Every structure is written in C-alpha cells, then in structure tokens.
Amino acid sequence: MAGMARIGCLWVPQLPLAALHRVDPAIQGRPVAIVEGAEGLTRRRTEGLTRRRTEGLTRRRTEGTTGRRAEHLTGRSVVRALSVEAEEVGVRLRMTVAQARAVCDELLVRVIDGETMQGAIATLADVAQTVSARVEVAEVAGDWVVFFDCAGSAMLCASEGELASIVGARAEQQGLPAWVGVADSKLAARVAARESGGVGVILPRETAARFAPLPIELLDPDPTLAATLTSWGLRRIGDLMALPAGAVAHRLGPSGSQLLRRARGEDDTPLRARATPHTFTETVQLEYAIERLEPLVFVMRRLIDCLARRLALHGLACASLELRLHLDGGGRVVRHLAVAAPTAESKTLLTVVRAYLECEPPGQAVQGVGIAGEAVRIRPAQLDFFQPSGPAPAVLAATIARIAALCGPDRVGAPAQATSHRPDAVAMGPFKGEVVPRDPSGAGRCRETGPGYGSSSTPASSIHAPVALRAFRPPAVLSIFKNAGKLDYVRGPGFGGRVVHVAGPWKLRGEWWGDDPFAREYYDVELSDGGVYRIYHDLRRRCWRADGVYD
Amino acid sequence: MSSNTAAVLEHLKLTPGLSALAPLEAPRQYIETRLPHLDALLGGGLPCTVTELVGARSSGRTALAHALAASMTKAGELVACVDLPDAFDPEHAALAGVRLPQILWVRPQDVRTALRVTEHVVAAGGFRLVLLDLDQHRGGSPAVWLRLARTATRNGTAVVALGAQRTAGAFASLSLEISRQRVSFSHQGGPCPLFDGLDGRVRLCKSRQAPLNDVGACLVVPAVA
Incomplete structure (x- = not known):
C-alpha cells in the first residue's frame, strides 16, 4: 500500500443528538427530538407554570432553575434528529415540533446550537489527530465528517481495520459513537463509514x-x-x-x-x-435557566470533563480558562481565569471555576454556559533528590484559586517589579511556584549589608538581619510640628510622639516626564513612642506622609 | 552475636550523625533556619508547627522574619507570606536576600480570612515556611489554631505568626519575644545624619524542644543601603 493514498473517515450517525448527549448525559433513555436552532428565533416562550414549584417561604424554584423554558424554536421548527426512544413512540424525522409533540407528550425537544455541534465536531477531529497529523473537518451534503490521512498506518497498527477500531473506541470514550471507514479516497472512505455500522475498510482496487x-x-x-x-x-x-x-x-x-x-x-x-488547535471550547445551551450555584457547577463539571478528555487526547494541559455565561436577560459575562499551574485534571479546573463563581456569582439566571481552555504542553521536569520539590501543580492551582476566591484575584500572587519609580510602588504577578536551585555559596545565611555597622562592636553570638520596612498602604497622613525650623513632634493615625532622632532629608524627584510627577524629601525619624518611621514631605502637594516603619 | 560485631554496633551508635538519623516515615520535627545562633537558641530550628514571633514596633521582628524567608528561599524552598496589614515591602525583602519569585504573597482583608488562607497554604504542602503577619490583630478560635498546628506538623511546614502580642496561645509550640535594645543614629548634629540600624534581643518565652533561658540571643538589624 506504500505510496497509495489511504483516507480514513469518522462519521457519527445522528450527530446533533450525540453532540447534545455528550454535554448533557441526563437525556439518555428519554425520547428526545433535536431541532435546528433557527437564526432570529430568539423568542423566549414562558410556559409551564406548573413546573414552578416553590420551596417554603423563600419560593426558590427547585433545582435552581427559573422554570422558564428558553426555547429558540416555534411549533414549525423541524425535527432533525431523534433518539431511539422517540422513534419507538412514532416520532419521525422532518416532523414539525407541533406534530411531534402531538405524537408524544413526554417528548423532550431540544435545540442544538452551532457551538455545541462545533464542539462535538472538533472533538472528532481531536480523536483523528491522535493517529494522524493531517485531519480535515468537512461538511458534505449536510453531514459533518472528519477525514484523516491513513497512509503509513502500518507503522502504528497491524491492519487498517485495527486502526479504525482504535479510532472508533477513542471517539466512543469522548461520548461520540462514531463509525469509521478507510478507503482510497475521501468519497469512498465516507461511504465505507456510513455503510459499515462500525468499522469498514475498502481495500485498494x-x-x-x-x-x-x-x-x-x-x-x-x-x-x-x-x-x-x-x-x-x-x-x-x-x-x-x-x-x-x-x-x-x-x-x-x-x-x-x-x-x-x-x-x-x-x-x-x-x-x-x-x-x-490551541484553544478548546465546550458550550451548552440549557433547557432551563439556572439561578443557583450548585446546578450551575453541575453543568460546568460536564463541560470541564469534556474539555479535560480532549486535552488528554493531545497530551496537553490547560493554562487558563475563559468562562462565558449567557444570562437570561440577554447579557453575557466573559471572564478570564488564570490557572496557577497548567493542568489537565478536571477536578482542579472545576475548583478554579467554582472558586470564581462563589466569589462573583452571576447576577442573573444563566441560560447558556461556555468554557474555553488555552492549551499548553507541560514541560517535563526532572526532580532532584537534593532539591525541594514544591507543591504539586494541580494542588497549587486549586489552592491559588481558593485563595483568590477568598481575598480577590488581585490580592494573591508573587511580588513583582512595579512599573514606577516611586519608592512605595508595589506590584503583584502570578505565582508560578517554580523552585529554583539552591544557592550553593550562600547556604541560606543572611548577611548584613549595612556599611560598617555591627562589624566590630557586636557580640559574636548575634543574629544578623537587615532592617525591614513595614509599609503603610496608603501612606499615612501626618501632622508635623516644628520647633526652630526642626521637626519636633509627629502625629499620625495610631502612632505619634516627640522626635528623638532624625536623619535626612534625602531628596527624591521622579516621573517628571509623566502626568503625575513627584518630588519628596525623605526623613528617618525615631519617635518617643519607640518606632522608627520613614516619613516624607511631598513638595508638590505640600503635605507630610509616612510610608512605613522600620522593623 | 560475636564480641566484634557488638563492638562495631556500639561504635556506630556513637558515630555522630548516625544516631541522629530518624526513620524515613517519621514526620519532620523542625526546620533548620541556617541562622546558626537562632538554630542554637531554638534547639535545632523552627518546629513544624506554629511559632509566635512577638515584638513591638521597630523591634526587629519583621527583619528576623525576612531573614528566615531569605534563608529558606536561598535553600530553594517556597515561602508564603499571609500579610494581613498589607505591610510587606518587596524592596526591603529583596535587599534582605529574599528571592521574590519564590514568595506567595497574599493580602487578606480580615483575621478570619487570613487564618483560612494560611490553612489552605499549609494544607497544599510544599511551602516550608508560612509567615502569618497579624500585626496588632488578634483572633482565631482555638479550633483553627489546633487545626493549623496539626496540618503544619503533618506537612512539614513551619508557621510563624508575627504580631505585637501572642495570639496562638497554647497551640504555639514555640514563642519568641523580641525586644528593642538600641536605635543607632550616627553623625547627629552633622550635615548628614544617618539611621544605622537597630539592636534587639531575641528571647525564648516558650519552647517544647529547647530549654528556656533568660539570656537569649542578640539581634543586630543594620540599615540597608
């Protein structure tokens, strides 16, 4: 077979139904009819008041749903796919929704949206990409199929039939019961898949x-x-x-x-x-809008599971998430969620999303949920017998997410270089938790850096630690009293006293090229309350501030 | 057992280092700070549980905490700083030798959140030192401190609670009190007076692993350039 084109094809019978079943396994075993999501048919019909059940005085709707069915369909929408259960009770393809509901009262009519379909098709392509570098997604005569290059498959499997079986099994693991065909051309491969009922191989000639x-x-x-x-x-x-x-x-x-x-x-x-692909997206439109957190997290779990399985197919990890919530009133929330360490564990990713939702719940009921994961390849790290290993990446990501939910995402991270020349400027960057090799020379000992201090007069059994500054954020407003032109008394919020010693001033000017320049005179003052403070005179605003205490 | 074998075994027992080897399964009891005089004072190092570092303003407690963080980060360890008063100054920490990328800096808004964050960090494992800066604040139920101490012991983490007064109470296995002895200013009256640094004393108030003594150790806190 060398030199001859061999094409594989993945085809899923009733793809819309399979796509919906993949993100919503709860519909399994129920009579389901899938109709196309018609453009422009965004009318939401409020119905089924009997579905609204109250829970005591709170009148919260059961299962966290609004009871309002969000339907993007009319009675004239045409059934495009059917579950076996629906077919058994007499519903047929190309019936209108009104006809189908007349046949089966318990029929679950769902609208398949384009994004859910695209997620399923992309998953099929991901499956094909596990055995072939060349994969094409195509729509042929209204059917979505995935073609992949099978040339040279003898390197992977004993036969093309075995290769097709493996691909079919992987698609099944992703929740898509695909039929696989292998032949000389795309057309023949598609026909082989459609006629196979599972795996079909048409040999050359x-x-x-x-x-x-x-x-x-x-x-x-x-x-x-x-x-x-x-x-x-x-x-x-x-x-x-x-x-x-x-x-x-x-x-x-x-x-x-x-x-x-x-x-x-x-x-x-x-x-x-x-x-x-570098970004993997999963979306689902909900039958009922969700108000409460728990049902929403339940839906998110399904999507994240799908996302994690797709990432695992490529051996990739998720570096960040983008959460998209379609609100009931027509609004939309898009939020970028950082993951501290790339991971493909759905539990960790769910923790990140859950922590965010607990911290900032959507103000309205959620009608549709989408999640996109940015994929990166995990760099293998060689652990060292003699180096600390640090926390596991997944655990670190979950911990950072929980802390961010408690304190806010801008209050957790690693100290970073601030883009400012002001002495009191600070910045935070993402904490990566990367352990750098230990310093072979320093052996962790703290050395004094002050010139000449403590070198001769300090006792030998002393602990040396360079002075630290405890910052006041924002800088504390001071009242200054002078005597004969010298600082005499300083009073600030929670501290104050007569000036015992003073050092300075050190003049500092900067950012004169920008909109908010500064010009300050810094002093180190020891007050009678026992504290040694760093204070400054703001020459531009003509006020005194303390930006920290030495400790 | 022959007399030669018994003699060899006795010799091995007396060999420095071998007798101190702990079983691999045993949890880590203390963490060497690599500040020799502090290690000597503490009886080996910081215990893998809750330690209190108590001192007034300008006593040098933050400088000592930075020195611990610098020592740990230089050894390749990760350190978390739960900074309730939002007082951590990265510039001075870097001057003290702290490797900032290895610092997880969290700025909670209240004591309860600070303790919960500390619990999360300690439970995650992998952080050898957690600095819990409470400053003037007090709080936390005994159950929280007990849980924190147990988790820290299990994961081999030293939790150091900085404050103006003792907060962990009976759940701290070690308590260090820092008092300021002297503030040094030089060239007073001259054209360019300078703040040279602080002198303090570190005293062991409570310890379950080292004998208490009233002498303690000198703490020299020079000003940095």
Missing part, C-alpha cells in the same frame, strides 16, 4: 466492486440528476457503472461524467489539513 450493490443516493447526485436516473430505472451504483461512459456523458453532460467517476470511487479533492 476494490472500491468499484464494493460500491456496486449500494444505492446511488450515497453518491449525493443533485436532485435533477437523481430524478433522471430514477426515471431510467437505475437504483444501484452498479447499474450506473454498467452504462457506457461516453453515452452517459453524451446524455447527462459533465455532471453525469462526474457522477460516473464518483461511482468508481474516484475523488480528486485533496485533504485540507486543519491547524492544531
């Missing part, structure tokens, strides 16, 4: 023979051509191939010749490989 008993509709002829062929009594592909090529071209024109080529399994369209 056997395409025509395998196509012969199949119905012509599988070649997707245009309606006019299909009607002509039907009027000629042609039902099978083999019937068409039995006709002379010249006569078909003469009577049916170029479209007839094209159809004949397709009947032989010839398809020259190349595989258009997609780029490897």
Whole structure:
C-alpha cells in the first residue's frame, strides 16, 4: 500500500443528538427530538407554570432553575434528529415540533446550537489527530465528517481495520459513537463509514466492486440528476457503472461524467489539513435557566470533563480558562481565569471555576454556559533528590484559586517589579511556584549589608538581619510640628510622639516626564513612642506622609 | 552475636550523625533556619508547627522574619507570606536576600480570612515556611489554631505568626519575644545624619524542644543601603 493514498473517515450517525448527549448525559433513555436552532428565533416562550414549584417561604424554584423554558424554536421548527426512544413512540424525522409533540407528550425537544455541534465536531477531529497529523473537518451534503490521512498506518497498527477500531473506541470514550471507514479516497472512505455500522475498510482496487450493490443516493447526485436516473430505472451504483461512459456523458453532460467517476470511487479533492488547535471550547445551551450555584457547577463539571478528555487526547494541559455565561436577560459575562499551574485534571479546573463563581456569582439566571481552555504542553521536569520539590501543580492551582476566591484575584500572587519609580510602588504577578536551585555559596545565611555597622562592636553570638520596612498602604497622613525650623513632634493615625532622632532629608524627584510627577524629601525619624518611621514631605502637594516603619 | 560485631554496633551508635538519623516515615520535627545562633537558641530550628514571633514596633521582628524567608528561599524552598496589614515591602525583602519569585504573597482583608488562607497554604504542602503577619490583630478560635498546628506538623511546614502580642496561645509550640535594645543614629548634629540600624534581643518565652533561658540571643538589624 506504500505510496497509495489511504483516507480514513469518522462519521457519527445522528450527530446533533450525540453532540447534545455528550454535554448533557441526563437525556439518555428519554425520547428526545433535536431541532435546528433557527437564526432570529430568539423568542423566549414562558410556559409551564406548573413546573414552578416553590420551596417554603423563600419560593426558590427547585433545582435552581427559573422554570422558564428558553426555547429558540416555534411549533414549525423541524425535527432533525431523534433518539431511539422517540422513534419507538412514532416520532419521525422532518416532523414539525407541533406534530411531534402531538405524537408524544413526554417528548423532550431540544435545540442544538452551532457551538455545541462545533464542539462535538472538533472533538472528532481531536480523536483523528491522535493517529494522524493531517485531519480535515468537512461538511458534505449536510453531514459533518472528519477525514484523516491513513497512509503509513502500518507503522502504528497491524491492519487498517485495527486502526479504525482504535479510532472508533477513542471517539466512543469522548461520548461520540462514531463509525469509521478507510478507503482510497475521501468519497469512498465516507461511504465505507456510513455503510459499515462500525468499522469498514475498502481495500485498494476494490472500491468499484464494493460500491456496486449500494444505492446511488450515497453518491449525493443533485436532485435533477437523481430524478433522471430514477426515471431510467437505475437504483444501484452498479447499474450506473454498467452504462457506457461516453453515452452517459453524451446524455447527462459533465455532471453525469462526474457522477460516473464518483461511482468508481474516484475523488480528486485533496485533504485540507486543519491547524492544531490551541484553544478548546465546550458550550451548552440549557433547557432551563439556572439561578443557583450548585446546578450551575453541575453543568460546568460536564463541560470541564469534556474539555479535560480532549486535552488528554493531545497530551496537553490547560493554562487558563475563559468562562462565558449567557444570562437570561440577554447579557453575557466573559471572564478570564488564570490557572496557577497548567493542568489537565478536571477536578482542579472545576475548583478554579467554582472558586470564581462563589466569589462573583452571576447576577442573573444563566441560560447558556461556555468554557474555553488555552492549551499548553507541560514541560517535563526532572526532580532532584537534593532539591525541594514544591507543591504539586494541580494542588497549587486549586489552592491559588481558593485563595483568590477568598481575598480577590488581585490580592494573591508573587511580588513583582512595579512599573514606577516611586519608592512605595508595589506590584503583584502570578505565582508560578517554580523552585529554583539552591544557592550553593550562600547556604541560606543572611548577611548584613549595612556599611560598617555591627562589624566590630557586636557580640559574636548575634543574629544578623537587615532592617525591614513595614509599609503603610496608603501612606499615612501626618501632622508635623516644628520647633526652630526642626521637626519636633509627629502625629499620625495610631502612632505619634516627640522626635528623638532624625536623619535626612534625602531628596527624591521622579516621573517628571509623566502626568503625575513627584518630588519628596525623605526623613528617618525615631519617635518617643519607640518606632522608627520613614516619613516624607511631598513638595508638590505640600503635605507630610509616612510610608512605613522600620522593623 | 560475636564480641566484634557488638563492638562495631556500639561504635556506630556513637558515630555522630548516625544516631541522629530518624526513620524515613517519621514526620519532620523542625526546620533548620541556617541562622546558626537562632538554630542554637531554638534547639535545632523552627518546629513544624506554629511559632509566635512577638515584638513591638521597630523591634526587629519583621527583619528576623525576612531573614528566615531569605534563608529558606536561598535553600530553594517556597515561602508564603499571609500579610494581613498589607505591610510587606518587596524592596526591603529583596535587599534582605529574599528571592521574590519564590514568595506567595497574599493580602487578606480580615483575621478570619487570613487564618483560612494560611490553612489552605499549609494544607497544599510544599511551602516550608508560612509567615502569618497579624500585626496588632488578634483572633482565631482555638479550633483553627489546633487545626493549623496539626496540618503544619503533618506537612512539614513551619508557621510563624508575627504580631505585637501572642495570639496562638497554647497551640504555639514555640514563642519568641523580641525586644528593642538600641536605635543607632550616627553623625547627629552633622550635615548628614544617618539611621544605622537597630539592636534587639531575641528571647525564648516558650519552647517544647529547647530549654528556656533568660539570656537569649542578640539581634543586630543594620540599615540597608
């Protein structure tokens, strides 16, 4: 098979139903009809007042839902996919919603939105990408399929059938029961998948023979051509191939010749490989708007599980999350959530999302939820016998998320370089928890840095620690009293006293190139209350401030 | 057992280091601070539980805390600073030798949150030192301190509570009191007077691992350039 194109195809029967089932397993076993989400049909119909049940005096609606069904459909919307249970009770494809509900009162009608479908299709592509670098997502005659390059698959598996089985099993693990076909061309692979019922392989040069008993509709002829062929009594592909090529071209024109080529399994369209994704998105539109946190987290758990499984397919981890909440009133909340350490563990990611939702709950009921994860490759780290290992990345990410929920995301991090020349400027950056190698020379000992102090007069058994400043944020407003032009008394919030010693001033000017320049005179003062303070005279605002106490 | 074997075993027992080897499963009892005089005062190092560092303003308690953080971060460890008064100054910490990227800095708004954050950090593991700066604040139920002490022991973390007064009470296994002895200013009356630093004394008020003594150790806190 070397040198010959071999194409694989993933096809999911009833893809809309499978896509919905993937993000909402609760619909399993129930009669479900999927209708298309029509553009512009955003009318929300309030119905089912009987569904509104109250809980005591709080009148909170059960299950945290509003009781308002958000439907983007009308009675004329057409059923596009059906569950087996719905089919058993008599609902059929292309029925209107009104007809279907008349047949089955318990029918669950769900709208499939484009984003949920795209999530399922992207998952199929992710599955294909586990065995092939070249993967194409295509819509053929209204069906979404995924093609992948199978050339050289002998390096991976003993046979193409085994490869197809592996791909099918992986798709099943992602919640998508896919049928897999392998053949010489995209067309043949798609037909093989659709006719296989699981796994179908058409060996090289056997395409025509395998196509012969199949119905012509599988070649997707245009309606006019299909009607002509039907009027000629042609039902099978083999019937068409039995006709002379010249006569078909003469009577049916170029479209007839094209159809004949397709009947032989010839398809020259190349595989258009997609780029490897860096962001993985999962979305679901809810049947009922959710008000309370617990049901919302329950929905988030399903989405995050799907996201984590997709990341695991690529061996990637999630570095950050983007949470999108579609609110009941038509509003939208988009929030970027940082993950302290990249992880693919759904539990950790859920903790991050939950911590955020507990900290900043959405003000309104949530109608739809989307989550996008930015994927990164985890760098392997070699641990050291003699170095501290630090916390596990997943644990660290969960801990930072919990702390951010308690204190606010801007109050946790690592000290960072501030983009300011002011002495009191501070900044925080993300805490990565990376342990750097220990200092071989310093051995952790603190050395004094003050010039000449404590070198000769200090006792030998003394602990040396450079002075620290306890900052006042914001700087404390001071009342200053002078005597003969010298500082005599300083009073601030919670401290004050007569000046015992004073050092300074040190003049500091800066940021004169910006909108808010500063010019200060700094003093170190020891007060009679026992504290040694760093105070300054703001020359521009003509006021005194203390920005810290030495300790 | 032959007499030679017994003699060898006796010799091994007396070999420095070997007798001190603890079983691998045993939890870490204390953490060496690498400040020799402090380690000597503490009887080996900081215990893996709650330690109180008590001192008034300008006593040098924050300088000692920074010295501990610097020592730990230089050894490659991670340190968390739960900074209730929002007083941590990264510039002076860096001058003291603290490696800032290894510091998890949290600024909670109240005592209750500060203690919860400390619990989360200690429970995460991997942080060898947690500085809980409470300053003038007091609070925390005994149950919280007990939980904190137990989690710290289990995860091998030293929790150092800085404050103006003792807060952990009976749940602190070690208590250090720092008192200021002297403030040094030089060139007073001259054209350029300077603040040179502080002198203090570190005294062991309570310890479960070292004998108490009234002498303590000198704390020299020079001003930094």
